Amino acid sequence: MDVRKSGGADRSGGRGAARQPRATQADRRARTRAALLESAARGLSRYGYGNLRLEQVAQDAGYTRGALYHQFTGKQELTLAVTEWVLDTWWQEVGVLVERAPDPVAALLTLARGHAVYCRRDIARVAMALRLEFAGQDHPVGRAIEQGYRDLLDRCTALIEAAREGGAIPDGPDGPPAGTLALAFVGAIEGTSIALSGHAPHDAPLVARAAAGALGLTYDPGEHPAPDRTAHRRTTRRGTS
Amino acid sequence: MDVRKSGGADRSGGRGAARQPRATQADRRARTRAALLESAARGLSRYGYGNLRLEQVAQDAGYTRGALYHQFTGKQELTLAVTEWVLDTWWQEVGVLVERAPDPVAALLTLARGHAVYCRRDIARVAMALRLEFAGQDHPVGRAIEQGYRDLLDRCTALIEAAREGGAIPDGPDGPPAGTLALAFVGAIEGTSIALSGHAPHDAPLVARAAAGALGLTYDPGEHPAPDRTAHRRTTRRGTS
DNA sequence: TAACATACATACATGGATGTACGTAAGAGC
DNA sequence: GCTCTTACGTACATCCATGTATGTATGTTA
Numbered sequence: 001m002d003v004r005k006s007g008g009a010d011r012s013g014g015r016g017a018a019r020q021p022r023a024t025q026a027d028r029r030a031r032t033r034a035a036l037l038e039s040a041a042r043g044l045s046r047y048g049y050g051n052l053r054l055e056q057v058a059q060d061a062g063y064t065r066g067a068l069y070h071q072f073t074g075k076q077e078l079t080l081a082v083t084e085w086v087l088d089t090w091w092q093e094v095g096v097l098v099e100r101a102p103d104p105v106a107a108l109l110t111l112a113r114g115h116a117v118y119c120r121r122d123i124a125r126v127a128m129a130l131r132l133e134f135a136g137q138d139h140p141v142g143r144a145i146e147q148g149y150r151d152l153l154d155r156c157t158a159l160i161e162a163a164r165e166g167g168a169i170p171d172g173p174d175g176p177p178a179g180t181l182a183l184a185f186v187g188a189i190e191g192t193s194i195a196l197s198g199h200a201p202h203d204a205p206l207v208a209r210a211a212a213g214a215l216g217l218t219y220d221p222g223e224h225p226a227p228d229r230t231a232h233r234r235t236t237r238r239g240t241s
Numbered sequence: 242m243d244v245r246k247s248g249g250a251d252r253s254g255g256r257g258a259a260r261q262p263r264a265t266q267a268d269r270r271a272r273t274r275a276a277l278l279e280s281a282a283r284g285l286s287r288y289g290y291g292n293l294r295l296e297q298v299a300q301d302a303g304y305t306r307g308a309l310y311h312q313f314t315g316k317q318e319l320t321l322a323v324t325e326w327v328l329d330t331w332w333q334e335v336g337v338l339v340e341r342a343p344d345p346v347a348a349l350l351t352l353a354r355g356h357a358v359y360c361r362r363d364i365a366r367v368a369m370a371l372r373l374e375f376a377g378q379d380h381p382v383g384r385a386i387e388q389g390y391r392d393l394l395d396r397c398t399a400l401i402e403a404a405r406e407g408g409a410i411p412d413g414p415d416g417p418p419a420g421t422l423a424l425a426f427v428g429a430i431e432g433t434s435i436a437l438s439g440h441a442p443h444d445a446p447l448v449a450r451a452a453a454g455a456l457g458l459t460y461d462p463g464e465h466p467a468p469d470r471t472a473h474r475r476t477t478r479r480g481t482s
Numbered sequence: 483t484a485a486c487a488t489a490c491a492t493a494c495a496t497g498g499a500t501g502t503a504c505g506t507a508a509g510a511g512c
Numbered sequence: 513g514c515t516c517t518t519a520c521g522t523a524c525a526t527c528c529a530t531g532t533a534t535g536t537a538t539g540t541t542a
Binding site: 502 | 535537540
């Protein structure tokens with residue numbers, strides 16, 4: 001009921017992010033929101049939606065459930081925000097590289113390697129965990145995830161069709177349709193990336209090899225240099241003290 | 242499995258499985274247990290452990306929670322029983338084929354194709370769903386799943402090492418260790434199999450291609466004939482009378 | 483058919499997580 | 513300075529799923 005404030009520690013509201021003695025409201029709000037989003041992403045990645053406890057999310061971010069409910073209407077909206085954030089991040093880090101690729105095959109293999117690098121973070125499994133958890137349901141979170149997945153599949157399908165027309169991907173008479181190939185391609189990338197999470201630097205080339213195999217190509221590592229800059233370090237630890 | 246031989250409607254207790262007017266207690270018990278296990282496997286595959294509702298499990302099997310708690314001590318034991326059942330089934334259907342393979346590479350590719358075929362059923366995702374859900378936790382179910390997964394990885398690692406010694410799998414100086422390759426191999430298989438679930442007959446060759454790619458080989462479909470007998474039909478629909 | 487055990491249903495108790503209402507401190511405009 | 517709004521914590525209410533206790537019908541054995 002009463003919170004003593006005499007001790008000099010812990011000003012500027014939450015202690016999840018850096019503390020500035022003179023923070024504007026918008027700053028506080030943005031920092032708190034970011035901390036909660038990151039914590040929720042980590043939690044969703046580890047435990048999934050159903051097992052996620054908002055008390056734990058808030059505590060990991062350095063707040064209480066009160067702060068969380070002040071920023072989000074509830075668990076669902078929080079998860080939707082995390083979803084949007086993760087998809088945006090993916091696009092900024094991986095999608096951009098794919099767009100710059102000179103040809104369809106290079107784009108597909110860049111996608112594979114880029115996703116492997118992206119998955120080095122602990123939030124990697126958010127998308128897959130939510131997609132599995134809500135598969136076949138009719139839940140807003142499931143729809144959002146499924147929409148992102150469908151976009152990715154469409155893009156891969158288009159790239160595969162282009163590569164087939166150019167003769168870069170073999171296309172026998174009884175070969176699978178491009179959409180099925182895209183499913184296999186994305187599935188191979190996701191499965192391998194998650195399995196190899198935490199096994200850099202072998203992750204990227206192995207994921208690319210599996211993805212290339214699904215497409216019916218042989219992967220030449222020299223042909224397309226790895227996109228790995230430095231291993232990602234964000235969202236791995238939260239600042240304490 | 243079910244032979245009704247008399248017109249009497251709905252005797253012998255539960256109506257989930259076949260009904261026999263003169264069923265012995267052991268028969269009733271076994272049938273009920275099987276129906277509950279199958280229903281639970283389907284539920285776990287779709288919703289995972291946390292989101293699984295025992296009321297729904299019992300109802301889908303044609304019983305109430307009372308029957309479930311009479312056969313199992315609770316959710317955990319039920320899930321452990323499902324886990325054991327799924328792993329046993331996998332071994333009987335896939336593991337046997339792998340053991341019969343003439344050489345390590347054939348064994349690995351047989352494993353890939355066999356798993357794809359195994360995943361045509363709707364209980365395919367049980368193992369992966371539980372493994373993701375309990376990853377990093379210390380839960381009995383997680384331990385059981387992890388144990389099965391570790392056995393699989395060990396076996397694949399041994400096969401990969403044997404294939405490398407025989408020169409069948411390339412092994413460069415800075416190539417990944419066999420354990421890492423096994424992770425990639427299994428991950429590629431799991432991801433591709435789940436993504437292609439419901440896309441027969443392309444599933445098996447595509448999974449094999451992705452798995453072969455992870456190993457650094459090119460997959461020749463003619464070299465190892467597909468193991469697909471007929472598509473599995475068990476555990477796909479429940480009788481509703 | 484009398485007694486006992488088993489299979490299963492029904493009703494109740496409990497706990498844990500969500501969501502809501504309310505209270506307090508701190509920024510923002512005057 | 514005063515007032516309003518925002519950020520956040522605390523306490524309460526509610527719901528839902530599990531687990532348990534009890535009741536009933538059916539097999540089983542004498």
